[in-house]
Amino acid sequence: MKFDTAWAQTKSYFPLLMDCLADENMQNLNTLLTGGADGKFAIPLAKISKHLTVLECDRSCFIDTSDFESLLSKLQRHELHNVDVLKLDFQSFQLQEPFD
Numbered sequence: 001m002k003f004d005t006a007w008a009q010t011k012s013y014f015p016l017l018m019d020c021l022a023d024e025n026m027q028n029l030n031t032l033l034t035g036g037a038d039g040k041f042a043i044p045l046a047k048i049s050k051h052l053t054v055l056e057c058d059r060s061c062f063i064d065t066s067d068f069e070s071l072l073s074k075l076q077r078h079e080l081h082n083v084d085v086l087k088l089d090f091q092s093f094q095l096q097e098p099f100d
Contacts, residue, residue, distance in 0.1 A: 022048060029100035034090040037061055039074040046080045053099070057089040 028050050036042040036054035038061065046052045056062075056071065062085075064070045075083050086093070 021045070030097065032099040036071045036085060038068070039071045042071060042083070043074060043078055043080065046075070046083045047078075050082065052080075052083045054083060054085045055088060055090045055093055056085060057087065059087075062087065 027048070030051045030053070031045060031049040032053050032055070033042055033045060034055045036056040037058070042052065042054050054071070060068075061071045064073050069077075072085060075085070
């Protein structure tokens with residue numbers, strides 16, 4: 001049986017920030033997120049952004065198990081095709097394009 005995080009019923013770990021972002025016009029913004037984890041913040045952000053780049057260095061976030069659905073699987077299940085997930089630490093990231 002798969003389960004989500006203990007925070008599965010919340011909008012994100014940062015509900016006030018998500019409310020603020022939802023009020024902004026994000027459809028034309030290229031967004032950078034450091035730490036995609038299980039997608040709790042990445043998925044809602046991808047739904048309101050033009051494009052989202054996620055930096056994630058934890059290998060466990062990319063592997064589906066019987067108890068955990070990976071970030072990549074969740075993005076696919078939600079049909080979010082405007083997301084690039086980079087498997088690296090933010091300290092190794094070289095900015096190639098501007099982000100809003």
